Amino acid sequence: MSAAAALPQPGCADAPVLRERGQREVFCGLTGIVWLHRKIQDAFFLVVGSRTCAHLLQSAAGVMIFAEPRFATAIIDERDLAGLADCNAELDRVVTRLLERRPDIRMLFLVGSCPSEVIKLDLSRAAQRLSQRFLPQVRVLNYSGSGIETTFTQGEDACLASLVPEMPAEPGAARSLLVVGALAEVVEDQFLRIFAALGVGPVRFLPSRRATELPAVGHGTRYLLAQPFLNDTARALEARGATRIAAPFPLGVEGTTAWLSAAAEVWGASPARIAEATGAAAARAGAALARIRQRLEGRSIFFFPDSQLEIPLARFLSRELGMRLTEVGTPYLHRQHLAEELALLPAEATLSEGQHVDRQLDRCRALRPDLTVCGLGLANPLEAEGLTTKWSIELVFTPIQGYDQAADLAELFARPLLRHAKLAV
Amino acid sequence: MQLALWTYEGPPHIGAMRVATAMEGVHYVLHAPQGDTYADLLFTMIERRAKRPPVTYTTFQARDLGGDTANLFREAVLDAYERFKPQAMLVGASCTAELIQDDPGGLAKTLGLPIPVVPLELPAYQRKENWGASETFYQLVRACAGPHVPKPGTVRPKNATPRCNILGPTALGFRHRDDVPEVERLLETLGIETHVIAPMGATPADLATLGDADFNVVLYPEVAGQAAAWLRRSFGQPCTTVVPIGVGATRDFVQEVAKLAGVPATTAEGTLRLPWYSRSVDSTYLTGKRVFIFGDATHAIAAARVAEKELGFTVVGLGSYSREFGREIRAAAALHGVEPLITDDYLEVEAQITALQPELVLGTQMERHVAKRLGVPCAVISAPVHVQDFPARNSPQMGLEGANVLFDTWVHPLMMGLEEHLLGMFREDFEFNDVQPSHLGHGAPSQSGKEAAPAAQPMPVPAAETPHSAAGAPLLAWGQDAEKELKKIPFFVRGKARRNTERFAQERGIGTITIETLYDAKAHFSR
Ligand code: SF4
Numbered sequence: 048m049s050a051a052a053a054l055p056q057p058g059c060a061d062a063p064v065l066r067e068r069g070q071r072e073v074f075c076g077l078t079g080i081v082w083l084h085r086k087i088q089d090a091f092f093l094v095v096g097s098r099t100c101a102h103l104l105q106s107a108a109g110v111m112i113f114a115e116p117r118f119a120t121a122i123i124d125e126r127d128l129a130g131l132a133d134c135n136a137e138l139d140r141v142v143t144r145l146l147e148r149r150p151d152i153r154m155l156f157l158v159g160s161c162p163s164e165v166i167k168l169d170l171s172r173a174a175q176r177l178s179q180r181f182l183p184q185v186r187v188l189n190y191s192g193s194g195i196e197t198t199f200t201q202g203e204d205a206c207l208a209s210l211v212p213e214m215p216a217e218p219g220a221a222r223s224l225l226v227v228g229a230l231a232e233v234v235e236d237q238f239l240r241i242f243a244a245l246g247v248g249p250v251r252f253l254p255s256r257r258a259t260e261l262p263a264v265g266h267g268t269r270y271l272l273a274q275p276f277l278n279d280t281a282r283a284l285e286a287r288g289a290t291r292i293a294a295p296f297p298l299g300v301e302g303t304t305a306w307l308s309a310a311a312e313v314w315g316a317s318p319a320r321i322a323e324a325t326g327a328a329a330a331r332a333g334a335a336l337a338r339i340r341q342r343l344e345g346r347s348i349f350f351f352p353d354s355q356l357e358i359p360l361a362r363f364l365s366r367e368l369g370m371r372l373t374e375v376g377t378p379y380l381h382r383q384h385l386a387e388e389l390a391l392l393p394a395e396a397t398l399s400e401g402q403h404v405d406r407q408l409d410r411c412r413a414l415r416p417d418l419t420v421c422g423l424g425l426a427n428p429l430e431a432e433g434l435t436t437k438w439s440i441e442l443v444f445t446p447i448q449g450y451d452q453a454a455d456l457a458e459l460f461a462r463p464l465l466r467h468a469k470l471a472v
Numbered sequence: 473m474q475l476a477l478w479t480y481e482g483p484p485h486i487g488a489m490r491v492a493t494a495m496e497g498v499h500y501v502l503h504a505p506q507g508d509t510y511a512d513l514l515f516t517m518i519e520r521r522a523k524r525p526p527v528t529y530t531t532f533q534a535r536d537l538g539g540d541t542a543n544l545f546r547e548a549v550l551d552a553y554e555r556f557k558p559q560a561m562l563v564g565a566s567c568t569a570e571l572i573q574d575d576p577g578g579l580a581k582t583l584g585l586p587i588p589v590v591p592l593e594l595p596a597y598q599r600k601e602n603w604g605a606s607e608t609f610y611q612l613v614r615a616c617a618g619p620h621v622p623k624p625g626t627v628r629p630k631n632a633t634p635r636c637n638i639l640g641p642t643a644l645g646f647r648h649r650d651d652v653p654e655v656e657r658l659l660e661t662l663g664i665e666t667h668v669i670a671p672m673g674a675t676p677a678d679l680a681t682l683g684d685a686d687f688n689v690v691l692y693p694e695v696a697g698q699a700a701a702w703l704r705r706s707f708g709q710p711c712t713t714v715v716p717i718g719v720g721a722t723r724d725f726v727q728e729v730a731k732l733a734g735v736p737a738t739t740a741e742g743t744l745r746l747p748w749y750s751r752s753v754d755s756t757y758l759t760g761k762r763v764f765i766f767g768d769a770t771h772a773i774a775a776a777r778v779a780e781k782e783l784g785f786t787v788v789g790l791g792s793y794s795r796e797f798g799r800e801i802r803a804a805a806a807l808h809g810v811e812p813l814i815t816d817d818y819l820e821v822e823a824q825i826t827a828l829q830p831e832l833v834l835g836t837q838m839e840r841h842v843a844k845r846l847g848v849p850c851a852v853i854s855a856p857v858h859v860q861d862f863p864a865r866n867s868p869q870m871g872l873e874g875a876n877v878l879f880d881t882w883v884h885p886l887m888m889g890l891e892e893h894l895l896g897m898f899r900e901d902f903e904f905n906d907v908q909p910s911h912l913g914h915g916a917p918s919q920s921g922k923e924a925a926p927a928a929q930p931m932p933v934p935a936a937e938t939p940h941s942a943a944g945a946p947l948l949a950w951g952q953d954a955e956k957e958l959k960k961i962p963f964f965v966r967g968k969a970r971r972n973t974e975r976f977a978q979e980r981g982i983g984t985i986t987i988e989t990l991y992d993a994k995a996h997f998s999r
């Protein structure tokens with residue numbers, strides 16, 4: 048830990064990490080389908096899995112809101128387990144029936160699950176085979192959202208990584224910015240306006256709203272990660288010649304400014320121009336945060352591992368809202384992509400990676416934080432023990448990035464505390 | 473391979489969890505990958521349980537597969553035993569672990585724990601949730617009560633005061649929480665003691681004493697039928713066959729129980745309101761309302777009887793996803809003169825509802841959504857459950873109060889009789905045009921075929937979706953006169969009239985709908 052002294056205070060880029068091994072209480076990557084199918088509007092997600100996978104999706108999607116959602120499960124049954132040949136034939140039959148029913152589909156993702164991985168059903172071959180059959184109408188891709196390989200948001204990573212080879216090649220070395228990671232449309236539009244003011248462009252997004260209109264990629268592509276969980280996608284983009292712009296993540300005013308500035312600097316924007324382009328929105332967001340700060344300042348917070356957003360969120364909550372960090376758990380710590388975040392994180396935080404849920408619950412109970420960020424399985428039991436909680440899942444379903452969402456994000460953490468204070472029953 | 477959009481039942485280990493979570497002193501170690509931990513939220517969010525389900529998941533990962541997943545399982549069992557100190561343990565595999573064949577039962581046995589360890593074999597690629605619950609309960613009952621089975625031929629002494637067990641209520645069951653006290657009350661009136669209620673609230677030690685009762689009340693055959701059959705064989709305990717949902721069934725249940733207990737059949741029906749409410753004049757309008765029923769076998773069959781005999785509806789469709797109870801469903805359907813629909817494909821159910829055009833749907837949360845889209849009133853009668861199916865108030869389906877609840881919840885979505893007349897009378901008045909009856913304010917048919925997410929749901933997902941009918945329908949126009957005439961039809965049947973007329977026109981290749989078409993269609997569809 049001698050290196051720690053050399054770091055700018057209060058950074059903890061080299062801080063020790065508690066590595067945990069035990070029961071994980073996190074969703075698998077299939078869950079990403081719940082927001083991805085809404086983001087990519089002409090795509091359909093077909094999980095090739097078990098009744099458990101279908102039940103997970105149904106439970107994770109809350110209720111059956113949609114008449115016919117753009118996702119489904121091809122449930123493997125006993126007959127399929129008898130032989131892979133039959134299993135492939137069955138898959139083809141299911142896909143054919145599905146595409147007949149849904150002529151609006153332009154891209155079909157075959158999503159692998161634990162059972163399909165374990166029986167070694169080769170979905171990439173199946174995707175090729177089915178693509179040949181259904182192109183040009185429908186392109187068929189595949190990725191794995193299985194729980195033995197992906198944790199929650201890593202499903203989005205796997206999905207986006209599968210799209211990278213489909214992106215058209217950018218001819219020449221013309222510079223463009225690619226923003227990577229699913230964002231709400233309102234957030235995309237805000238960023239587009241600011242990038243325009245910064246002279247950064249052209250700006251493209253992965254995923255695009257339509258799978259048939261994927262952005263081009265090439266040696267001139269500079270990419271900014273909008274989400275911290277996109278390892279494989281980043282690697283695939285670099286293989287296509289793109290270069291990452293290192294930055295913290297666009298959560299809170301500080302994060303958003305740093306994130307935008309990182310791109311602006313590549314495009315040669317002067318500090319004055321950056322200040323001009325971001326100043327008004329940053330000030331507005333700062334004022335909105337100041338009102339919420341009094342409700343959060345000095346309060347302690349504990350993160351159970353969930354979305355990999357934990358470290359950027361902890362950075363935001365401590366630096367901009369004055370919360371006290373206790374344990375910050377993350378399912379997976381990618382030091383390279385999080386280097387800028389870790390440098391900003393106060394040293395008081397205990398980082399943990401992986402999970403042993405029972406031991407972590409013991410630590411949480413011992414600390415009795417003012418606010419605990421956790422998954423849906425833990426929230427009510429902790430509330431019943433008198434701990435105030437925030438469901439982490441909301442953080443991936445709600446637009447939280449950018450200046451104009453900074454206060455909404457803070458509000459998500461303030462509301463449970465406010466409610467706790469308000470209730471007299 | 474089956475294409476599933478939504479499923480009525482989860483995998484069988486969810487059934488096992490429903491049993492384990494309902495009980496005290498039981499812990500379930502499930503060999504499963506991390507994603508399977510989603511199941512916890514069913515209990516903590518949907519049912520709002522204040523405790524985590526007593527389940528440890530091994531959450532093995534891909535990198536463990538080449539190595540020692542078996543050891544991971546052993547360690548998880550030992551850890552769980554140390555930490556939770558259960559009286560009995562369940563061990564088993566979810567779908568993925570079933571494929572890697574680690575044999576959880578065998579592994580757990582080698583650990584020599586000082587408590588009963590019950591291995592569960594729940595074939596995930598073959599069976600479903602209710603089967604899993606039934607099998608788990610049966611195995612637990614056998615493991616706990618088995619050592620107390622008397623020698624064959626032993627005559628069990630009757631208890632001085634007749635005593636029974638109540639079997640079947642689980643966690644996450646549709647109103648199980650409220651049914652149990654209702655049934656206990658019926659038994660109490662008869663002077664019958666309740667010995668053990670299981671699985672809900674029972675410990676393994678309680679299960680060990682099941683044989684001390686004189687007979688068993690089987691509230692939910694889907695869960696408890698198998699265990700009750702074993703108890704009959706092993707302890708000579710008879711069991712009930714009637715499920716007391718509705719007035720008639722409750723009376724039959726009282727008769728049956730009284731006979732089993734050897735006591736006179738008495739009930740105190742002072743609080744029962746359904747019969748009078750159903751006879752009161754305002755209910756005349758309920759007569760012959762066409763109702764479609766779908767749910768688990770127990771609730772669907774019971775609902776058909778109540779609908780027909782106690783509310784005066786006409787059952788036009790009856791079905792269930794409980795394939796294990798196909799025989800019972802077929803018999804009930806024959807009784808009501810309809811074709812049984814036995815399927816777990818929700819699209820098939822949707823197609824059937826669309827074709828039958830019922831005036832009321834009694835179904836699960838899935839049928840509620842279908843009905844909402846079609847603009848048909850609906851009440852929920854069965855699992856799969858939703859957070860709304862765990863109301864804060866007491867809301868049983870069984871017994872006397874249960875019958876009252878059925879009247880309210882099934883009639884509420886319909887138009888009140890007097891109101892229907894008034895609206896018919898004043899329909900020419902512009903004030904009455906396109907108003908919604910106030911009590912339907914929250915249940916108005918959704919015009920666009922979508923609906924906003926209900927307020928309380930496990931995860932907030934903003935509602936918006938491309939309409940699912942993508943195939944282009946041939947062009948169909950309404951003539952001005954016909955359109956005007958349509959407006960004269962009371963709004964609460966207008967949507968249906970419009971749909972019927974359009975369907976009628978489409979089937980006959982009529983391009984423009986005239987007043988004639990409208991009335992032809994009306995004549996065609998009036999039954
Ligand atoms: S963890 Fe595996 S088996 Fe479980 S739901 Fe996820 S993909 Fe399916």
Ligand code: SF4
Nearest residue numbers: 888891909910911912
């Ligand atoms: S609530 Fe209002 S609209 Fe509904 S029946 Fe009563 S009076 Fe009529």
